[in-house]
Amino acid sequence: MARRNENLTLDQPRQHYSPGSEGRFVLRRSASVPSIHPHGETELFTVEDDITTEQLAVIEHLEKLHCDEMAGWQTTLSGHAKELSEIRSKLAKATNRGKLRKKSAKQRAQSRDAEISSLKEELANQKQCNDTIETWAAEAEEAVVDMKQHVNSLTFQLKSMRDQREQLAARVNHLMETNTALRKKNKVAAKQMRNTEHEMNLTNKLLWMRLFNRGRKQV
Numbered sequence: 001m002a003r004r005n006e007n008l009t010l011d012q013p014r015q016h017y018s019p020g021s022e023g024r025f026v027l028r029r030s031a032s033v034p035s036i037h038p039h040g041e042t043e044l045f046t047v048e049d050d051i052t053t054e055q056l057a058v059i060e061h062l063e064k065l066h067c068d069e070m071a072g073w074q075t076t077l078s079g080h081a082k083e084l085s086e087i088r089s090k091l092a093k094a095t096n097r098g099k100l101r102k103k104s105a106k107q108r109a110q111s112r113d114a115e116i117s118s119l120k121e122e123l124a125n126q127k128q129c130n131d132t133i134e135t136w137a138a139e140a141e142e143a144v145v146d147m148k149q150h151v152n153s154l155t156f157q158l159k160s161m162r163d164q165r166e167q168l169a170a171r172v173n174h175l176m177e178t179n180t181a182l183r184k185k186n187k188v189a190a191k192q193m194r195n196t197e198h199e200m201n202l203t204n205k206l207l208w209m210r211l212f213n214r215g216r217k218q219v
Contacts, residue, residue, distance in 0.1 A: 032065040073215065080211055084204065091200045105186050112179045116172060123168050130161050 117127075137154045141147075 013186065069218070072213070080207065084207060087203065088199060091197065094196055098189060098196075101189060102186060105182055105189070109182050109186075110177055112175055112182070116175050116179070119168060119172050119175070123165060123172070124166065126161060126165055130158060130165065133158050133161065166173065 135152060137151055137158060141151050
């Protein structure tokens with residue numbers, strides 16, 4: 001059969017396909033035959049014969065090659081699909097890690113906010129207490145001279161409480177600055193996660209474009 005196919009390929013210089021009535025392609029053979037004119041000139045004309053057994057064998061061989069090629073492409077596409085699945089899995093893991101970090105940072109920020117709220121309440125109570133002590137000091141100064149020592153003691157207590165209030169205020173400011181820094185870090189982390197998702201989407205699109213272009217070249 002290989003010998004017959006070789007003869008078919010070598011002996012017939014031109015072969016072309018023409019569409020059949022049912023959408024299939026019918027193989028036709030063109031052979032050059034010399035024609036003798038009265039004046040001794042020769043010209044070539046083409047005759048077409050129906051498909052032969054050898055040509056049918058060639059068609060079947062080409063169909064087998066086509067099927068083998070398609071099977072190879074299916075294997076390649078399967079490998080790329082597996083690679084794409086791994087990329088999506090990595091993206092999901094990275095997204096989950098980002099969500100966990102974001103959740104942890106949010107919990108820390110909420111804890112800081114609760115602590116700041118508690119300190120503010122304590123500061124308000126302390127201020128109210130200071131106001132009361134100042135009132136007592138004013139009343140003591142207006143009362144009697146023998147209460148001067150007691151008034152001085154209350155004044156000292158008032159100064160100490162004011163110092164504590166300033167310390168608490170400084171601590172609140174520090175906590176607020178820390179909370180602001182944490183929020184900025186959260187924004188940076190969210191931006192990085194969006195950039196990572198964008199890069200993975202671009203990688204996915206490029207992969208499919210390469211597959212599509214390779215398929216078009218093969219076809």
